[in-house]
Each structure stands twice: as structure tokens, then as C-alpha cells.
Amino acid sequence: QIKLAEATPVVVQTRAEDGFALAASASRQGAAIAVFPELNLTAYTVEDLVQQDALLDQAEAAIGRLATASREFVPLLVVGAPLRVDGRLHNCAVVIHDGRVLGVVPKSYLPNYREYYEKRHYASGRDAIAREAVVNGERVPFGTGLLFEATNVDGFVLGMELCEDLWAPLPPSTFAALAGATVIANLSASNVTVGKPEYRRTLCSAQSGACVAAYLYCGPGPGESTTDLAWDGHAMVWENGELLAESERFSREEQVVMADVDLDRLRQDRMRLTSFADCAAEHRARTEAY
DSSP states (O other), X not given: OBOOOSSEEEEEEOXXXXXXXHHHHHHHTTEEEEEOOTTTTTOGGXXXXXXXXXXXXXXXXXXXXXXXXXXXXXXXXXXXXXXXXXXXEEEEEXXXXXXXXXXXXXXXOOOOSTTOOGGGTOOOGGGOOOSEEEETTEEEEBSTTOOEEBSSSTTOEEEEEETHHHHSSSOHHHHHHHTTOSEEEEEOOOXXXXXXXXXXXXXXXXXXXXXXXXXXXXXXXXXXXXXXXXXXXXXXXXXTTEEEEEOOTTOSSOEEEEOOOOHHHHHHHHHHOHHHHHHHHHTHHHHTTO
């Protein structure tokens, strides 16, 4: 459990090298949570370099530096990084707050089609055996079934998924919401193609509505890489099917996209929707594992 600043959630769109500056910017604006893109500490498109110890050691060291710096930051930080756990490499969301790493959530569904070949590099979090990861010498909770609950903000329970997880027929966020998550963070590295932004909006709208949750989506901008892929810096905040805030796509400037989320509304809507409680009961075996 965590103690949050009594402020507003935030989605941050950033390039890999801007993480510290934008975390500080979100902090100055009084954000309660700051979400960064998938693998933002190393960039998503480093390809086979991601399996080199030199890069992985520096990524872990960067997590440590960010954790130390977070003592001066207001928000809970959710950043993306590759981490070695039990001899496997995982694409992870790392949760940092008040000077320490609180937990690590690995990606469940790895795309391996068209321009994606993540299974070449990463193992799925669904197959992970370990329940702890060692990050800079410290043991922290690890796994797809982690939730982070605020002790001082009633109704704030954070769940996470990464990019392709949302594209799956049964996204992990569905079960996280049934287990109690009211805020879902999606760290994404979705490249842009014709018509894709509209599809992202459709997915986020539908998932936030089905989960009766806030959905924070964050993708990388044009500085992600020099590969032949295009990146549009798409970041959004959704609440129960309603778009609250959205980034300017293809911006060359850093952006902090902020919105207030009404946790009381989400709590009351879930209480009224009998089908939500019915689904939670039907999937009790899975949700009890969170």
C-alpha cells in the first residue's frame, strides 16, 4: 500500500532521455501519478542490444537513480524498463514512489507479427515463476497480479498492463479491475500507421467503460528511435468510456497531459452495475490471486 499526494492523476508523454525532467515537471504540477511509455528508460527499438548486459546493467542503474530522485517528487512514477528475472528477460512496468521501487509488472502478451518480434527478446509474464525480482540488490514484488492501493486516497487502486496486453481478447486489465483496480496504466510503444490512432481511442474507450475504470495510456513520441517506424506520442486519459485529456500527436516538444479522475463516480457506478459484481464473482479464482 502507498500514500499518494492528494492531487490529480497524470499521463506523461516523453522520450527516453526526458524522464527525470518530466517527472519533475509532473511533480511541480501536483500530479498524484505519472505514467511513462513502454521501455522508456532504454527505448523500445534497441532490438538485439536489449539482451546485452551493458544496456541491462545501465537500465537497472537508471531505475536506482530515479528511485533516489523520487524522494523529491510528488507523484507515484510508472516507468518502462527491461529486467532480468530468474534467467529470463521481461518487458516491465516499474512502480517507484518515495525513494523506492514498490513492484514490477511484466508484460503478458508479446506481439510477434508484422513489425513486432518481441518473443525474440522477451519472456511472457504469464509464464514467470518468480514472485520477486532483484532490482539494484533489493527484492521487490514481481508478477502480473500486482495491485497498488493508496492509503490516503479512498478508492485509488492501480493496476497495469503494457501495450499489446490491451489488444488481446482478454486484457489483463479486465481481471485487475475485477480484483479492485480503479485506475489502469498502460505503458505503450505502439507505432503509428494509417487509422491506428482512432483504433487506440476505440480500445481505450471500450476498456475503460467495460472495466468502469480510469485508463491512462502513454506512448512514445518522435524521439523514440531512428528506425523506419513512426511514433506519434499518443497519450490519453479515459474515465469510464469518456476521454478526459489527450496529447498533441507528432509534437516535437515534451508534453505533460493531465486530468482529474472522479474515483467516487467509479466506485458508485460499480456498485450500481450488477453485471460487474457478477463477473467478479464468476472469475473469483483468478481475481483472488491478485
